[in-house]
Amino acid sequence: MKSESLVSITDYSKEEILEVLESAKHFEENPNQKILEGKVVGTLFFEPSTRTRLSFETAVTRLGGRIIGFSDASTTSSTKGETLHDTIKMVSNYADLIIMRHYLDGAARYAAEVSDTPIINAGDGANQHPSQTLLDLYSIYKTQGTLEGLNITMVGDLKYGRTVHSLIMAMSHFNPTFHFVAPDELKIPDDYKKFCDSKGIKYFEHTEFSQDVINNADILYMTRVQRERFTDLMVYEKVKDVYVLKNSMLDDSKDNLRILHPLPRVNEIAYDVDANPKAYYFQQAKNGVYARQAIICKVLGIKI
Numbered sequence: 001m002k003s004e005s006l007v008s009i010t011d012y013s014k015e016e017i018l019e020v021l022e023s024a025k026h027f028e029e030n031p032n033q034k035i036l037e038g039k040v041v042g043t044l045f046f047e048p049s050t051r052t053r054l055s056f057e058t059a060v061t062r063l064g065g066r067i068i069g070f071s072d073a074s075t076t077s078s079t080k081g082e083t084l085h086d087t088i089k090m091v092s093n094y095a096d097l098i099i100m101r102h103y104l105d106g107a108a109r110y111a112a113e114v115s116d117t118p119i120i121n122a123g124d125g126a127n128q129h130p131s132q133t134l135l136d137l138y139s140i141y142k143t144q145g146t147l148e149g150l151n152i153t154m155v156g157d158l159k160y161g162r163t164v165h166s167l168i169m170a171m172s173h174f175n176p177t178f179h180f181v182a183p184d185e186l187k188i189p190d191d192y193k194k195f196c197d198s199k200g201i202k203y204f205e206h207t208e209f210s211q212d213v214i215n216n217a218d219i220l221y222m223t224r225v226q227r228e229r230f231t232d233l234m235v236y237e238k239v240k241d242v243y244v245l246k247n248s249m250l251d252d253s254k255d256n257l258r259i260l261h262p263l264p265r266v267n268e269i270a271y272d273v274d275a276n277p278k279a280y281y282f283q284q285a286k287n288g289v290y291a292r293q294a295i296i297c298k299v300l301g302i303k304i
């Protein structure tokens, strides 16, 4: 198998997505394997992260690989003016694989073009977060027993939310019905609506986080309003607490409903939801290790 970067979830066909989910299941059953012995993985995080970086690093460690990299670009020569181009060229001299998060949309595609080793996009601006999507799909599959024909309700920052953007594209293979719940300031961009139209996928837009919408959902995908994406903080202040999911709002929800959130959360899920068996966001984050083990192997061309 060839080594190929994962920049956008659209880099993978439906079959490849299902192959990654199957591998994730294998790694959940056998997380410790010395598949990456002798390999070096660079984790370059130009933007803060807890889950993505630590779950990737856990994935590499459990597979016997070694990690180099940084979690804070202010400690690197980028502060002296070194370009992304040169940073990637340098690290691709040292590592067999680069996992990169960057605050600019398109940075991962650019890195993949200049790198001599494969790149995994760990989130680029408001654009894409494909490894999050694969762990989201794994979580949806595990909890629903299928990816087909589900009611997926996405709530919060649908404008800047890269996890939402990637998930819409991935779910398009599985005939979903989307409900997009967002204030006018954070509505899903037209490009994603056009994408749904082109694939014949049903979607409904709401500004109200109504009981009806909650009660019809199979998956409630909550998201944080991301302060760091706003140029006008007055707008952020207006919308930051627009939707808050409370436990009492789940009383008439479907038995199979699961609440997902890419995390971190701020105020959008009250702490009283955590004890509800329908809350799945911490298990979802745990699934990230297995999904990322599967992604690393696929990107490096390692057959499971």
Ligand code: CP
Binding pocket: 048, 049, 050, 051, 052, 053, 123, 132, 262, 263, 264
């Ligand atoms: N879900 C996610 O990307 O979380 P982090 O920002 O903590 O990596």
